[in-house]
Ligand SMILES: NC(=O)C1=CN([C@@H]2O[C@H](COP(=O)(O)OP(=O)(O)OC[C@H]3O[C@@H](n4cnc5c(N)ncnc54)[C@H](OP(=O)(O)O)[C@@H]3O)[C@@H](O)[C@H]2O)C=CC1
């Protein structure tokens with residue numbers, strides 16, 4: 001499988017290049033960065049800190065169109081949507097890790113998945129995806145008697161909030177309890193807002209330092225509290241998950257998938 005990495009000089013882009021190099025059955029054959037970057041023409045491996053790979057950084061996906069079978073994209077919603085259309089038009093598979101997509105952009109994934117294989121997950125780590133699975137059981141068992149709060153912490157550079165993972169955690173517990181997250185979510189409380197309503201799901205966002213990504217779902221009632229926490233300490237956990245997803249997608253020509261499919265957790 002010939003892999004292209006979009007946003008190759010970004011935090012995840014560099015981790016993805018390292019993960020592709022470590023994996024079997026895949027190879028890095030293209031790497032794309034922002035137009036205007038001073039790194040255009042540099043060796044992708046050297047920029048990622050894994051040594052020379054003889055893959056030159058280019059500034060347009062179209063310049064690499066004959067060089068890859070699958071694109072891994074962890075960039076921004078706007079860039080990802082452009083690349084998704086490109087991949088659908090040119091029969092390239094795509095693994096998307098970008099968060100902060102709007103509902104319309106998420107709907108567009110399904111449209112493009114009729115033309116090519118699309119894998120999208122707000123968190124590619126195995127640990128978080130196992131948490132999604134067990135949260136469904138925990139929420140169904142504890143039921144409406146427990147207040148649910150979701151707390152996430154990320155590094156100071158993160159631009160979207162709450163994190164894509166926190167929102168997915170909220171969707172999982174809301175679905176398990178028969179609630180609509182759009183109706184019951186409460187974000188970042190402030191002021192004299194009154195007592196908590198029973199069925200609301202609260203989200204708290206912390207941005208600080210170099211935290212890779214922490215998520216906690218708290219279920220609290222009179223007399224006890226259950227907390228399910230995941231802490232990522234390296235971006236390689238996301239990158240390895242994305243490369244695993246890329247290998248899994250080799251067997252698919254169309255359709256939309258996420259890490260629950262890749263890990264057989266459905
Ligand atoms: N699903 C998951 O498991 C994970 C998802 N993420 C998500 O991945 C995304 C990226 O995160 P992170 O790596 O920290 O962010 P960075 O800002 O470090 O990386 C994004 C990179 O994409 C580049 N880029 C943006 N637009 C283009 C374009 N048109 N062409 C080429 N390159 C482009 C940026 O370049 P420039 O800086 O020059 O603009 C930057 O280098 C975020 O949405 C984040 O939430 C992160 C970790 C895990």
Ligand SMILES: O=C(O)C1=N[C@H](C(=O)O)C[C@H](O)C1
Pocket residue numbers: 099122123154158162163164165166212213214
């Ligand atoms: O921006 C990040 O860094 C991360 N983003 C993802 C998210 O928004 O959930 C996943 C991970 O927590 C790191």
